[in-house]
Amino acid sequence: xxxxxxxxxxxxxxxxxxxxxxxxxxxxxxxxxxxxxxxxxxxxxxxxxxxxxxxxxxxxxxxxxxxxxxxxxxxxxxxxxxxxxxxxxxxxxxxxxxxxxxxxxxxxxxxxxxxxxxxxxxxxxxxxxxxxxxxxxxxxxxxxxxxxxxxxxxxxxxxxxxxxxxxxxxxxxxxxxxxxxxxxxxxxxxxxxxxxxxxxxxxxxxxxxxxxxxxxxxxxxxxxxxxxxxxxxxxxxxxxxxxxxxxxxxxxxxxxxxxxxxxxxxxxxxxxxxxxxxxxxxxxxxxxxxxxxxxxxxxxxxxxxxxxxxxxxxxxxxxxxxxxxxxxxxxxxxxxxxxxxxxxxxxxxxxxxxxxxxxxxxxxxxxxxxxxxxxxxxxxxxxxxxxxxxxxxxxxxxxxxxxxxxxxxxxxxxxxxxxxxxxxxxxxxxxxxxxxxxxxxxxxxxxxxxxxxxxxxxxx
Numbered sequence: 001x002x003x004x005x006x007x008x009x010x011x012x013x014x015x016x017x018x019x020x021x022x023x024x025x026x027x028x029x030x031x032x033x034x035x036x037x038x039x040x041x042x043x044x045x046x047x048x049x050x051x052x053x054x055x056x057x058x059x060x061x062x063x064x065x066x067x068x069x070x071x072x073x074x075x076x077x078x079x080x081x082x083x084x085x086x087x088x089x090x091x092x093x094x095x096x097x098x099x100x101x102x103x104x105x106x107x108x109x110x111x112x113x114x115x116x117x118x119x120x121x122x123x124x125x126x127x128x129x130x131x132x133x134x135x136x137x138x139x140x141x142x143x144x145x146x147x148x149x150x151x152x153x154x155x156x157x158x159x160x161x162x163x164x165x166x167x168x169x170x171x172x173x174x175x176x177x178x179x180x181x182x183x184x185x186x187x188x189x190x191x192x193x194x195x196x197x198x199x200x201x202x203x204x205x206x207x208x209x210x211x212x213x214x215x216x217x218x219x220x221x222x223x224x225x226x227x228x229x230x231x232x233x234x235x236x237x238x239x240x241x242x243x244x245x246x247x248x249x250x251x252x253x254x255x256x257x258x259x260x261x262x263x264x265x266x267x268x269x270x271x272x273x274x275x276x277x278x279x280x281x282x283x284x285x286x287x288x289x290x291x292x293x294x295x296x297x298x299x300x301x302x303x304x305x306x307x308x309x310x311x312x313x314x315x316x317x318x319x320x321x322x323x324x325x326x327x328x329x330x331x332x333x334x335x336x337x338x339x340x341x342x343x344x345x346x347x348x349x350x351x352x353x354x355x356x357x358x359x360x361x362x363x364x365x366x367x368x369x370x371x372x373x374x375x376x377x378x379x380x381x382x383x384x385x386x387x388x389x390x391x392x393x394x395x396x397x398x399x400x401x402x403x404x405x406x407x408x409x410x411x412x413x414x415x416x417x418x419x420x421x422x423x424x425x426x427x428x429x430x431x432x433x434x435x436x437x438x439x440x441x442x443x444x445x446x447x448x449x450x451x452x453x454x455x456x457x458x459x460x
Contacts, residue, residue, distance in 0.1 A: 057414060058454040059422030065458060073119070076112025076457055080123075081105070084450035085130070086185055088139040090353075095438035098138035100146060101131040102185050105450065106153070113160060121171070123154035127185035140184045140219040151221045153189040163200060168193045170216075170223075175208060175243040175257050176269045177292070179343035181218055188343055189216050191223055206245045212259075213238040215342060227261050229341040230302055237261050239342075251275050255290075263298035265339060269346065283320040289313070290346060294338060302339070307395075309336040311357050315348040322374030324383070327366040334360040336395045349387050352408045352430035353444055358392035358401055365406075379415035384408070402435045422452045 054060065058080075066075040087101040108123035132146035143149050156169030172180050173190050180187035194210025197203075214223040227237035243257035255271040271290035278284040295308040313330035328348035332338065338345065338357040349356045349363045356363035365387025372380040385408045392401040408430040415421055425448075432442040 054459065055454055056416040057422065057424070058452045061453060061455045062458045063455065071114070072112040072116070073114050074112065078108075078110040078457075079455040080108040080110075081453045081455075082107075082450055084185060084448065086141055086449075087447045088141055088444065090139070090444040091439060091442060092138070093432070093434060093437035093439050093442045096138075097136050099131075099133060099136040100129065100139040100141045102127045102141040103130050104128050104149070104185055106186065108154070117159055117161070119158050119160070121154060121156055121158060121167075122152065123189075124151070125153045125186040126150045142185075143219055143221055149186055149219070149221055151186075151216060153186065153216060160198070163198050163203070164195055165198055166193075166195050167210075173208070173210075173212065173241075173343075175241065175259075175343075176255060176271065176290075176346040177257060177267055177340075177343060178212065178239075178241060178259060181344040183344070184218050186218055188218050190214065204247050207243060209242040211238055211240050217341070226342070227264055227301075230261065230264055230339060234264070234301060237264060251277050259342075260297065263300070264296070264302045266295055266297045267339075268293045271346070283318050286315075286317050286319075288315050288348070290348070292338065292345075292347065294336070303336070307336045309333040309338065309359065309395075311338055311345075311347050313347040313349055322371040324369040324371075325366070326368070326385075327364075328387075329362070329364040330356055331362045332357050332359060332392075334393065334395065349389075351385060351387055351406045352428055352446070353432050353442065354387070354389065354404055354406050356387065356389040356404070358389070359395035361389050361392035361401075363387055363389040367408075378417070379420075380411075380413050382409075382411040384410075405433045407431050423449075424451075425449050 063075075082105040084105040085101070085103040088099070090098045092098060104126040106123055106125040108121075110121045111119040113119045127142055127149040129142055129146055129148060132142060134146055137145035152170065154170045154172065156167045156171045159166040170189055170191050171194065172187065173192065173194065174180070178190070180189070190212045191214035192210050192212040194208060196208040197206045212226055215226055215229050216223045217229065225234070225236040226239045227234040239259045239261045241257065241259035243255070246254045248254070251274055253273045253275075256269065258266070258268040260266045269290065269292050271288065273286065273288035275286045276284055289312070291310060291312040293310045296302060296306045300306055310333040311330060313328060315326065315328040317324060317326040330347050330349040337359050338355070340355070340357070344350070345355045345357060347355065347357065349365055351365075365385065367383055367385035369381060369383030372382070386406070388403065388405045390403040392404070393399065394401060408428060410426065410428040412424065412426040414424040414426075428446045430444050433440060434442075
């Protein structure tokens with residue numbers, strides 16, 4: 001669950017639509033449900049063109065070998081095409097229904113470098129209604145209520161110096177709290193100036209730092225100020241941000257980040273994960289913990305008064321003989337629910353529908369998944385995940401919110417070789433239960449089919 005067009009197009013080549021590298025690895029190597037993050041190009045790395053590794057979830061097509069006289073701008077360029085169709089039907093707790101079937105995808109281009117320094121990157125996205133009743137919006141597949149999406153979501157210039165790249169313009173951002181959240185038809189993208197490292201296996205750290213002034217959310221055609229995504233009538237405020245990921249050893253990973261929207265909110269994140277990296281014939285354990293801290297700053301324009309909250313979560317998971325077992329728990333501070341308008345929430349208990357991030361809410365759950373490649377059915381995997389949340393309150397009134405539970409069942413076919421490489425079919429059925437509503441359950445069925453092609457220079 002940790003995209004080329006972003007760094008690889010940006011490969012996601014550092015830029016096309018997104019999940020973090022660690023999340024893509026979690027989703028497809030550890031077989032955890034995709035939850036809030038998902039896309040046809042989950043293996044996203046910010047490599048230079050000559051370092052791009054083979055992409056197991058894309059159908060790779062190589063440009064004809066060029067002569068040395070061919071300008072690098074064309075010779076080292078990348079093109080990514082993603083065709084996607086997505087159907088979502090949900091019976092809401094309030095008695096209404098949300099339903100849409102959409103088709104579309106995106107086309108991304110990343111040039112080679114002029115003078116080994118300057119290049120460009122662009123991506124256009126679309127989501128068109130196939131079946132979308134006008135009174136059944138809310139799926140986030142289309143622009144409200146059920147309108148099409150068509151937008152130049154990325155277009156930026158990039159300057160590469162050594163192992164870092166400066167980007168200015170519309171782009172993807174890949175951090176735990178600000179990210180593409182690509183679990184619908186198109187991702188979040190941002191208007192920003194940023195500097196990011198180009199990861200290298202021989203270096204122990206990666207980083208990103210920059211300033212974001214506008215965001216285009218995944219169900220929108222429009223870029224709006226960062227502060228307007230928090231409060232629609234807000235004054236215009238941007239967001240400086242910074243993130244560092246440090247790997248002192250092959251087993252240990254540390255991540256920290258922060259962003260600030262003056263007079264609205266400051267949000268920080270820290271995470272530690274340890275992978276015991278046992279031999280394939282032994283059970284391998286992974287453990288991790290993270291915390292999100294949010295608080296008001298300046299004039300308190302978000303809520304009108306000071307607030308502070310947090311969410312802490314921890315996980316333990318074991319992989320063995322095709323099986324993945326996963327346990328996770330979380331707790332949220334009593335001061336407020338979390339604000340997450342800029343991407344997926346990285347807490348370990350986030351599921352298909354619920355984040356379990358209401359004020360004072362505690363949650364505990366687990367999942368079991370199986371990769372059928374262990375028995376010769378390569379690309380086929382399935383799993384079940386259940387989490388219960390309790391103790392939530394309305395932070396304004398301190399009134400109790402009824403407990404919530406969610407059960408998710410999923411099956412996915414995504415071959416990494418053969419004639420169907422680049423294809424994905426995934427079906428997820430999730431149900432939320434909560435008393436005190438017009439309905440006591442909220443069933444949701446998602447079916448997504450996509451196909452990803454990457455046209456790239458031959459490997460070197």
